[in-house]
Amino acid sequence: MNKKFLVLTGVLIIIVAATVLFMSQRALAPDEDISEEEVEEMEEADDQDFSTPPTEETDPAEENPSDEPDEEEPAPQTLSVTYSATGFSPSVVNVEAGGTVVFQNTTSNCMWVASDPHPTHTVLPGFDSGACLQSYQFTFTQTGSWSYHNHFRESHRGTIVVE
Numbered sequence: 570m571n572k573k574f575l576v577l578t579g580v581l582i583i584i585v586a587a588t589v590l591f592m593s594q595r596a597l598a599p600d601e602d603i604s605e606e607e608v609e610e611m612e613e614a615d616d617q618d619f620s621t622p623p624t625e626e627t628d629p630a631e632e633n634p635s636d637e638p639d640e641e642e643p644a645p646q647t648l649s650v651t652y653s654a655t656g657f658s659p660s661v662v663n664v665e666a667g668g669t670v671v672f673q674n675t676t677s678n679c680m681w682v683a684s685d686p687h688p689t690h691t692v693l694p695g696f697d698s699g700a701c702l703q704s705y706q707f708t709f710t711q712t713g714s715w716s717y718h719n720h721f722r723e724s725h726r727g728t729i730v731v732e
């Protein structure tokens with residue numbers, strides 16, 4: 570009985586060991602078959618699945634910072650100067666380069682904004698409304714101190730300082 574029992578136990582151990590070995594090989598075998606291509610594809614698919622939503626989430630976040638500079642870019646100032654019976658107010662305006670100054674005529678008289686000197690207007694060519702206007706705006710790109718006047722009433726004067 571002891572010998573049979575030992576033999577039986579030995580056989581059982583061998584069977585168990587063989588089964589475990591077989592199972593482990595079978596467990597490895599499919600992995601090896603898949604691993605090279607399919608696993609990579611699955612991993613790529615997983616990468617895409619994981620990477621796509623974050624990029625979609627970060628895109629709006631990236632657009633927002635990009636929107637902020639866009640909003641800051643037009644910010645280069647728009648200042649207004651009012652033309653009344655007493656002249657331009659404020660008479661001196663400081664504006665950053667690229668800024669725009671809007672001249673509003675609150676009178677029924679002619680407001681012809683033009684750079685000095687009268688009547689040639691050569692100090693800052695282009696800074697000349699060329700006609701009587703109720704509203705005239707000019708964008709100053711050239712730094713400097715640009716004196717101007719109402720071409721129809723030279724005593725009404727002002728200065729735009731572009732920094």
Ligand SMILES: [Cu+2]
Pocket residue numbers: 683686687688689690718719720721
């Ligand atoms: Cu003039």
